[in-house]
Amino acid sequence: MHSELIERLAARGLTLAVAESLTGGLLCAALTEVPGASAVVRGGVVAYATDLKSRLLGVDENLLATAGPVDADTALAMAEGVAQRLGADIGLSTTGVAGPDPQGGKSVGTVFIACSWGNTRKVEELSLAGTRNEIRSLTVHKALGLLASIVS
Incomplete structure (x- = not known):
């Protein structure tokens, strides 16, 4: 799936x-393991800490203070911000709780993925189960699926 997606974008x-x-x-790594990805992938930002979502991606501080880092609007702002800051046509983002403990009132497995391309914006809320690594792996798979659906 990854190679077809990279080929389609290219x-x-x-x-x-x-x-x-x-x-x-993990998401950027999955994309860049495909030969030829350098023609498509501009880069990635791992904004693990909440303050970096604002500083590096331009997510509004008020949004982060009220909605938190695990939220649909935050995911969309991350996607829009990374596309703008890295000069890409499309932004793709992931945010959520992989565990082992809940965060900010969100249960383990609560994940938001978002994609922004021009006037097209799509956010999905996922409720995933499994270990920390399984949740992270499933998130990558779902995010690639979201991207594929947008550029089909």
Whole structure:
């Protein structure tokens, strides 16, 4: 799936930037393991700490203070911010709680993925089960699926 996605983006001349929190770089790594990814992937930002979501990705501090880092609007702001800051056509983001403990009132397995491309913006809330590593891996898979659905 990864190689087809990279090929599809390259054929359309589109570039991609990734903003990650709970996946800690796994999403960008999955994309860049594909030969030819350098024509598509501009880069990624791992904004694991909440303050970095604001400083590096431009997520509004008030949004982070009221909604928190694990939120649909935060995920969308991350996607939009990384695309703008890294000069990409498309922004893709992940944020959530992988465990082992709940965070900020959100249960383990609560995940938001978002994609922003021009006027197209899509956010999905996921409720995932499994170990920390399984939740992170499933998040990567779901985020790639979201991206594929947007650029189909």
